[in-house]
Amino acid sequence: xxxxxxxxxxxxxxxxxxxxxxxxxxxxxxxxxxxxxxxxxxxxxxxxxxxxxxxxxxxxxxxxxxxxxxxxxxxxxxxxxxxxxxxxxxxxxxxxxxxxxxxxxxxxxxxxxxxxx
Amino acid sequence: xxxxxxxxxxxxxxxxxxxxxxxxxxxxxxxxxxxxxxxxxxxxxxxxxxxxxxxxxxxxxxxxxxxxxxxxxxxxxxxxxxxxxxxxxxxxxxxxxxxxxxxxxxxxxxxxxx
Numbered sequence: 001x002x003x004x005x006x007x008x009x010x011x012x013x014x015x016x017x018x019x020x021x022x023x024x025x026x027x028x029x030x031x032x033x034x035x036x037x038x039x040x041x042x043x044x045x046x047x048x049x050x051x052x053x054x055x056x057x058x059x060x061x062x063x064x065x066x067x068x069x070x071x072x073x074x075x076x077x078x079x080x081x082x083x084x085x086x087x088x089x090x091x092x093x094x095x096x097x098x099x100x101x102x103x104x105x106x107x108x109x110x111x112x113x114x115x116x117x
Numbered sequence: 118x119x120x121x122x123x124x125x126x127x128x129x130x131x132x133x134x135x136x137x138x139x140x141x142x143x144x145x146x147x148x149x150x151x152x153x154x155x156x157x158x159x160x161x162x163x164x165x166x167x168x169x170x171x172x173x174x175x176x177x178x179x180x181x182x183x184x185x186x187x188x189x190x191x192x193x194x195x196x197x198x199x200x201x202x203x204x205x206x207x208x209x210x211x212x213x214x215x216x217x218x219x220x221x222x223x224x225x226x227x228x229x230x231x
Contacts, residue, residue: 004159033217043205044119045222052217091160095218103214104173105150107160 003027004092004108011113013082020067021077021111023092033095034075035105036066040088048090051075082115089113120144123208123223131231132198138226140191140208146221148214149191151183154205154225166191167214198230 005024013019025034036048051059051066059066067076079086092108121142130136140149151163165173166185180202182194191208205227209220 033219035219037222043207043225043227045207045209045220045225046119047219047221050217050219103218104162104165105220106162109157109159 002108003096003106004094006092006108006111008111009109011111013079013113013115015084015115015117016081018078018080019082019113021079021090021092021113023075023077023108025073025075025092025094027073027094027096029096031097033103034066034068035093035095036064036075036077037091037093037107038086038088039091039110045091049077079113084115084117087113087115119221119223121208121210121221121223123206123226125226126224127227127229129229129231130195130198132200134198135194135196137195138193138206138208138228140193140223142189142208142210142221144210144212144221146210146212147188148211148218149185149188150209150211150220151191151193152207152209154207156204160207163193165214172214195228198228200230203228203230 032053034051038046049061049064051068063080065078089110091110095103095105124139148167153161163177164183169185184192205225207225208223211218
């Protein structure tokens, strides 16, 4: 079974509008971390936002917010006021225990976001 | 610049060549990682080093050989690769290996095996 599921291979949004990128995860570990990364065509993976499994409030970083619904095991990324520069691949990732003190970061397949002018 | 530098950015090599990918971080992190990103596949973790000791090898073929001489440098030595090894190879680092530690990635090396 996939650990991280991103059901939207591609998404389109108009400039200045908000968009939600979906992510669901599967883990039995009570302590885990959820991350979103952006990958432009240049290839670099850029960290956007982090949510810990014990965090009570949804994480926010500027125009990015994470809609964390623990019971549903979902961690959707919301981008407000989209900009042309937001066009990129977006990856959801989860860090969970691998054994001992090691934690593994597992990525979803990604969503390609295109912002239209 | 993220603080993690990978060289070269692009590499084309024949199946009989030997080459090395280099990763350098100046963030004071003590864990480093190699990931492989192939087209239409999720990122695959290859190796994990924590405090210069290899703590994970994800069933990677022996034609890939990692080296971590110190906490700032990580190498991936390549020899007798196959065309299916063509991919983007990403290096990352983190302050630790626990669940709260995010990764900082480099820009990657795009490898083409001919």
